[in-house]
Amino acid sequence: MNDPSTVPPTDEETPASQGTRILSNMESLIRRHPVAAALTTLGFGCAVGIVARDLLTPQPTPRDRAMQLLEEIQSRLTEFAEPAYDRASHLADDGVSAVKRGLHAVSHSSLASRLSNLFS
Structure with missing residues (x-):
């Protein structure tokens, strides 16, 4: 008899196909909500800029x-x-x-x- 725990699942995705699927989903989300995507990108850029400024600014003595x-x-x-x-x-x-x-x-x-x- 075959033990079900030893049989690999047949619908398992490879990492490459998972990445392609995620990019496809992101692209369709951006196409459906362009303003939200632009604002999210702007907010993320501001957050990265603030963190970079704090990390690069020398601390006062x-x-x-x-x-x-x-x-x-x-x-x-x-x-x-x-x-x-x-x-x-x-x-x-x-x-x-x-x-x-x-x-x-x-x-x-x-x-x-x-x-x-x-x-x-």
Whole structure:
């Protein structure tokens, strides 16, 4: 009697015929759905490009990462401190104006003429 496990199947395909069948199926799928095939190809190309860029771009050194972090901190501190700096600058200008007005007023007073006579 023949054991069914030892008899090779009769409808088995060779690797070459499997490849031909797969290519034929892909071609018919592309012909039925050309837009989807084009978008799939575009997406696959983008994915390959992104992966290639990531693999080919050298990784930043720890020093470069630290410098980038410090530059970002400096930028944020500048944004945070700018309103306070502007306010302090306006207050300083107001203070200088007040001192000038005070000195001008003192120079026209009788006390200024007495002091100038004292030191002359």
